[in-house]
Amino acid sequence: MDHLRRIGQLRRRITRAGLHGLLVTHLPDLRYLSGFTGSSAALAVTSRAARLFTDGRYIAQAADEVKSAQVQIVSSSPAVAAVQWLAAQPGVEFAGFDPAHTTVAELARWKTALPSRLRRSFLAALAAPLVEPLRWVKDEEELTIMIEAALVGCSLFDHILGFLRPGLAEFEVAAELEHQARLLGAEGMSFETIVASGVRSALPHGRATQERLPRRGFLTLDFGVILKGYCSDMTRTVYLGTPRANERDAYQAVLEAQQAGVAAVSAGVRCEEVDEAARGVLRRAGLAEAFSHSTGHGVGLEIHESPRIGAGQTTRLLPGMVVTIEPGIYLAGQFGIRIEDMVAVTRTGGQVLTPAPKALIEL
Numbered sequence: 001m002d003h004l005r006r007i008g009q010l011r012r013r014i015t016r017a018g019l020h021g022l023l024v025t026h027l028p029d030l031r032y033l034s035g036f037t038g039s040s041a042a043l044a045v046t047s048r049a050a051r052l053f054t055d056g057r058y059i060a061q062a063a064d065e066v067k068s069a070q071v072q073i074v075s076s077s078p079a080v081a082a083v084q085w086l087a088a089q090p091g092v093e094f095a096g097f098d099p100a101h102t103t104v105a106e107l108a109r110w111k112t113a114l115p116s117r118l119r120r121s122f123l124a125a126l127a128a129p130l131v132e133p134l135r136w137v138k139d140e141e142e143l144t145i146m147i148e149a150a151l152v153g154c155s156l157f158d159h160i161l162g163f164l165r166p167g168l169a170e171f172e173v174a175a176e177l178e179h180q181a182r183l184l185g186a187e188g189m190s191f192e193t194i195v196a197s198g199v200r201s202a203l204p205h206g207r208a209t210q211e212r213l214p215r216r217g218f219l220t221l222d223f224g225v226i227l228k229g230y231c232s233d234m235t236r237t238v239y240l241g242t243p244r245a246n247e248r249d250a251y252q253a254v255l256e257a258q259q260a261g262v263a264a265v266s267a268g269v270r271c272e273e274v275d276e277a278a279r280g281v282l283r284r285a286g287l288a289e290a291f292s293h294s295t296g297h298g299v300g301l302e303i304h305e306s307p308r309i310g311a312g313q314t315t316r317l318l319p320g321m322v323v324t325i326e327p328g329i330y331l332a333g334q335f336g337i338r339i340e341d342m343v344a345v346t347r348t349g350g351q352v353l354t355p356a357p358k359a360l361i362e363l
Ligand code: ZN
Pocket: 222, 223, 233, 234, 235, 340
């Protein structure tokens, strides 16, 4: 990864925001800029220097991973050390921090650590995030990893199809999926695996429970792996037994909505237009009310990133963004259906990263 180039891009953004420096404490941002994968660190960036602060547990790891910043090992809070370092840099009169990832208590602590004349003026809350927008657009190396992560997801789906049978507990399905994920090289799951069977499929976020898979009914699997720090995310809904006509029709409507959403993805298109492409199909099928969330979200080092593919979202898609397209319907007491792909935005359309089958599978 070209971390130095990223810090260069960040410096231009810091200057444009009228700041002299930036404190980065959100770990995914920090990893993006420095490659550091530890769990405790802060990064300080000025127009001339970049320094990463971490503690003694990470001496070897930081030396190995971090090439784009100097590393300083500290015995107290890395963020406090970073703030003090920024304040000591010549010409740095104020520095930004990201209020979306800072607690009131942390801010108070940072201020207390500053010389009293700087306490009021030195730290400035960013009006808009500076690092995150860089992360929205993936470079070629990131895309390669994300393609790989998405394909691991597809192999998991393929594997689990051979495992599913009525009577299994949902958590057994999740356990098998997660065990297999580790064997395929995943560092972990990108979120808590969703296994929602029968009437539970009507819960958009039905985590795997002790509930047993029914002889007849939908089963929604929503899962993702982390590979080299990057998250995958996909959902497939299968049927145990033979679906009734209304269930088949409902599945077809969600599939068409999902395909319309995928087809709408292209550079320059507003997120709300992609949402409407999917939502319109379900509205015409009389299922508007049953589709209770937005169509998708950005994904990358974090499972939920910007942009949000939802109504009223005017952000335009850029080549290199990776978003999910995941319309669903939820009929309480009956069933639910969701289908989700990861799609990389290209100049002329979208590249589906999760090519696992979407036609209704009956088991
Ligand atoms: Zn998902």
